[in-house]
Amino acid sequence: MFATMLEPRLVQTTFFKNVLEALSDLFIEAHFEFSRTGLELQAIDTSRVALVALVLRAEAFNHYLCDRGLSMGLNLADMAKAFRCANNDDIITIKAEEDWTDTVTFTFESPEDGEILEFDFDFVGSNGVPLEIPEYQESEYQAIVRMPSAKFMRICKKLSSFGDSGDRDPVVIISVYKERVRSFARGKTGTSTTVCLQTQTVDKPKEPTLIEMKEEVSLIFDLKYMNSFSKASTLSDQVTINLSSELPAVFECKIAELGYIRYYISPRKEGGMQNLGDEMQRIAKEDKMQNEGDEMQN
Amino acid sequence: MFATMLEPRLVQTTFFKNVLEALSDLFIEAHFEFSRTGLELQAIDTSRVALVALVLRAEAFNHYLCDRGLSMGLNLADMAKAFRCANNDDIITIKAEEDWTDTVTFTFESPEDGEILEFDFDFVGSNGVPLEIPEYQESEYQAIVRMPSAKFMRICKKLSSFGDSGDRDPVVIISVYKERVRSFARGKTGTSTTVCLQTQTVDKPKEPTLIEMKEEVSLIFDLKYMNSFSKASTLSDQVTINLSSELPAVFECKIAELGYIRYYISPRKEGGMQNLGDEMQRIAKEDKMQNEGDEMQN
DNA sequence: CGTCCAGGAT
DNA sequence: ATCCTGGACG
Known part of the structure; x- marks a missing residue:
């Protein structure tokens, strides 16, 4: 029906669990950007005092497919909830459909007990507009x-x-x-x-x-x-x-x-x-x- | 003084704890019916969307005495509160006196630390009128x-x-x-x-x-x-x-x-x-x- | 401000 | 299953 445009697949559920638990208290939503080279996540807290940037190269993923870049804002509390439901050894698939530009699907598969868990997240905030993160030198x-x-x-x-x-x-x-x-x-x-x-x-x-x-x-x-x-x-x-x-x-x-x-x-x-x-x-x-x-x- | 007419005695405090915790959120009161063959409990929720039926044969009880049938409505929140106070290895005795047709006594005995806890529950609702539960076939x-x-x-x-x-x-x-x-x-x-x-x-x-x-x-x-x-x-x-x-x-x-x-x-x-x-x-x-x-x- | 309930972690 | 922490309500 729709072509799968983005399908990074990874095994380290725990990794994202930790990240999301850490971030979701402080940051309401984050900007996710999947590209050929990997994932970049950025968020700023409501009082605009703290900014977080996560960079994860494609090699960090167990299996990473990304036909075209995808930029989206997602609610972190919801994502944390979703990941809390996942088993540590689940296979995670993140999928965005071609013409479906306001939703992304996270799938958690637990092969042994025949359970497939699927979450659709609505895009939130200013999609496609990553934060400007200044580059400072260590010498500064x-x-x-x-x-x-x-x-x-x-x-x-x-x-x-x-x-x-x-x-x-x-x-x-x-x-x-x-x-x-x-x-x-x-x-x-x-x-x-x-x-x-x-x-x-x-x-x-x-x-x-x-x-x-x-x-x-x-x-x-x-x-x-x-x-x-x-x-x-x-x-x-x-x-x-x-x-x-x-x-x-x-x-x-x-x-x-x-x-x-x-x-x-x-x-x-x-x-x-x-x-x-x-x-x-x-x-x-x-x-x-x-x-x-x-x-x-x- | 009064003869003990009903005295089922059981050890599985946890069992009833679980049942009551499960039911008491949703169902205000339940109809209890003790008979020679065991206990039947029925309740319907306030919006009349859900009906619950618990059947527990006499053999499920550690010790079960029942001289005559007793039918009564009881408030589930109160019972849940009472059972929360019970230790898991308490011996529970449920007793109704002969001429005392509007109260039932639950006794929790903790032999080792010599503590006896007693609750009297007033009957509520329409006593003696169990719900009609239709029997459906699996084939339906x-x-x-x-x-x-x-x-x-x-x-x-x-x-x-x-x-x-x-x-x-x-x-x-x-x-x-x-x-x-x-x-x-x-x-x-x-x-x-x-x-x-x-x-x-x-x-x-x-x-x-x-x-x-x-x-x-x-x-x-x-x-x-x-x-x-x-x-x-x-x-x-x-x-x-x-x-x-x-x-x-x-x-x-x-x-x-x-x-x-x-x-x-x-x-x-x-x-x-x-x-x-x-x-x-x-x-x-x-x-x-x-x-x-x-x-x-x- | 204190109490009670719900959710998460161990 | 139990305990502790955080959030909501009175």
């Missing part, structure tokens, strides 16, 4: 931190358990100085600080924590963005964080040699945003003090 | 589907996570054709379809999916009824679904050789009910299209 960043994603997740977990002071969106202050990276959050009745030192290369050849610093930098982020990236960071062993006081920070997770997922997160401006009050400045001030304290200890 | 149905209850539950779960379009009661279209059964639901921004093929007997001697079809059939049901039955279907490994465009569908769960729980559910009539609008017809139409599409693929 004041500090670049690499660490095991497990470590990053642990830090986020601590911060979010502690940093909820109840009266505003929890934030974290990330500072890099003297080959260490510090995460600071304020809770109801105290503060929490995690300092990660650069690992000695002799100690741990695998999973090192590396800190390249051109200049000290200290930035404030909403914890919710960190948490979302933290979920996504299960996709790889290592995360990379690029920090600059001038540019959006980049939190990146490389997916083998097959692609990456990257969050561009604008730091909060102290006093610049309506919901940053005196308290925010006090935190920043304390933070500075602690910096100085650390230096004294050395 | 256009299609009979048997499948593992786990599979049925999975399908219901999928449908209800996806099929909530927000603006009306979620429904499912169940179709049988060509030795497959298809469940279709529409969500906010897409649709979900599950196709179950008949399992090959060589593949899985246990827990097969069997489809006996005399004629293709496609029916619309409110998801809430399916979900209620889905909960009850934990009582057995296998469920049986009898479908006909003329009769109420029967969803049955056999309880070993000891009884069964059976839902009689009237399908929605397209266009016949006030809350079936154009959309419903569109779904049915799409559904038909998909049917035809499937056929072309064969």
Whole structure:
């Protein structure tokens, strides 16, 4: 009836499950673009503070057919729901019909128990209009931190358990100085600080924590963005964080040699945003003090 | 003081817990009838679309005494609450006193921690008037589907996570054709379809999916009824679904050789009910299209 | 602001 | 199947 124009087929259901669970809290919809070279996904959150880009080369798919490019916006919550229904070893087929330009079909096949699950997703938002993602050079960043994603997740977990002071969106202050990276959050009745030192290369050849610093930098982020990236960071062993006081920070997770997922997160401006009050400045001030304290200890 | 007229005693607290949790959402009250041969329970939902019948032979009870028959209507939500308080290994005693014709006493005994819990339930509704349940022959149905209850539950779960379009009661279209059964639901921004093929007997001697079809059939049901039955279907490994465009569908769960729980559910009539609008017809139409599409693929 | 119910994760 | 977390309602 209709010709099949696009049919990437892949086995890693878990991969997309993880991605969708990570994204769907924060991002309502995403722009998907399938092309001969692979998949590119982009989304921006409602407050336009964070932007996520996922790139997955065709080789990442078990089987990838793509006759012509297809660009579409999809609702992420619905997709997450759909993928939750899938078994881990299902074969997934994504199909768009030739003349059917407002719907895409995801099929989950479970050969052994003879079950075929099919979802049609309506296109949403501004289809065909991918976001403009600026390309920054590594050299533009004041500090670049690499660490095991497990470590990053642990830090986020601590911060979010502690940093909820109840009266505003929890934030974290990330500072890099003297080959260490510090995460600071304020809770109801105290503060929490995690300092990660650069690992000695002799100690741990695998999973090192590396800190390249051109200049000290200290930035404030909403914890919710960190948490979302933290979920996504299960996709790889290592995360990379690029920090600059001038540019959006980049939190990146490389997916083998097959692609990456990257969050561009604008730091909060102290006093610049309506919901940053005196308290925010006090935190920043304390933070500075602690910096100085650390230096004294050395 | 009063003679104990009825004293069925059983250990399977979990059994009744499950039944009550399944029923109490949908059915306000149920008619209980204890007789020498066992228990029969019947209930009809407020919109009179679904009817449930539970039959449990005396042998299903650990210990069953019944001097004379007792017929009573009881509030299911209250009973569910009571059973929630019971431990799984409690001994339950149901007692009605001779001259006490408007109350029944449920006692939960936990021998090890010496706790006795007692509930008195007032009779409600039209006591002594069981519902008329028509007896249909299997031969009257256009299609009979048997499948593992786990599979049925999975399908219901999928449908209800996806099929909530927000603006009306979620429904499912169940179709049988060509030795497959298809469940279709529409969500906010897409649709979900599950196709179950008949399992090959060589593949899985246990827990097969069997489809006996005399004629293709496609029916619309409110998801809430399916979900209620889905909960009850934990009582057995296998469920049986009898479908006909003329009769109420029967969803049955056999309880070993000891009884069964059976839902009689009237399908929605397209266009016949006030809350079936154009959309419903569109779904049915799409559904038909998909049917035809499937056929072309064969 | 606290309570209750539903959904998801272990 | 149970427990915990998040969201909705009173």
